[in-house]
Amino acid sequence: MPAPAGIDARLTPELAAVVSGARRRALRDGDTQIDTAHLLHSLLEADPEVRSAFAGGPQVARVLGYLVQRSIGYGLRWQGTVEDSGAIPVARDHTVTGWSPPAVTAMERAPELAALRGEERAGGLDLLAALTCDGACRAVEVLERAGVDTRSLSGRLNHASRQV
Numbered sequence: 001m002p003a004p005a006g007i008d009a010r011l012t013p014e015l016a017a018v019v020s021g022a023r024r025r026a027l028r029d030g031d032t033q034i035d036t037a038h039l040l041h042s043l044l045e046a047d048p049e050v051r052s053a054f055a056g057g058p059q060v061a062r063v064l065g066y067l068v069q070r071s072i073g074y075g076l077r078w079q080g081t082v083e084d085s086g087a088i089p090v091a092r093d094h095t096v097t098g099w100s101p102p103a104v105t106a107m108e109r110a111p112e113l114a115a116l117r118g119e120e121r122a123g124g125l126d127l128l129a130a131l132t133c134d135g136a137c138r139a140v141e142v143l144e145r146a147g148v149d150t151r152s153l154s155g156r157l158n159h160a161s162r163q164v
Contacts, residue, residue: 004096004104010111012121018042019107026098035100036131036139039107041067043131047124053157054148062146102137106130113158129157 008016019034021042026034043050044064054060096104109130110122119126131139132154143150 004099004107007107007111010114010121012123014047015110015121015123015127018046018124018127021046023098033098033100034103036103036106036134036137037067037142039103039127040131040139040142043124043128050124050128053125053128053153059146059148063143063148066142066146100138102134105134106137106139109133125157129154132157 008019011019018039019042022034022038025038025041026032029038031038041064044060044067051060054063095101099107106127107130110126113126113129114120114122131137132143132150134140135150140150143153
């Protein structure tokens with residue numbers, strides 16, 4: 001399950017570690033693909049900046065609670081299915097073995113968001129912003145079930161990405 005072509009070189013070492021964590025989580029959960037929820041889970045566990053983007057510790061705890069439930073039952077309905085929200089048509093054109101189309105789209109979008117800030121490499125907040133761009137992906141579903149206002153979060157993150 002290597003990252004989408006050319007992406008690894010455009011990630012900070014910290015974000016590359018997040019991707020490795022998502023890969024391990026997918027394998028451990030018996031999933032055939034890294035999806036947006038795997039990326040979100042790994043981001044929240046590894047990146048304090050990402051955790052600080054949420055409305056305090058209780059909100060992060062609720063999100064992590066839903067993500068943990070995923071591996072013990074909540075996400076069973078996702079197992080054996082391909083995450084393809086259809087919300088971002090570009091995802092339909094990208095097939096990367098071992099990655100869901102929305103996860104590929106988010107991984108490609110994160111370096112673009114970093115570039116808007118003049119950065120060469122994408123960090124955790126860039127990936128979180130990219131994940132929230134697809135309102136129908138699994139990561140957004142988890143966030144919303146945990147009570148996160150994803151539109152507001154996405155707006156804040158994307159506004160910050162445009163600040164140079």
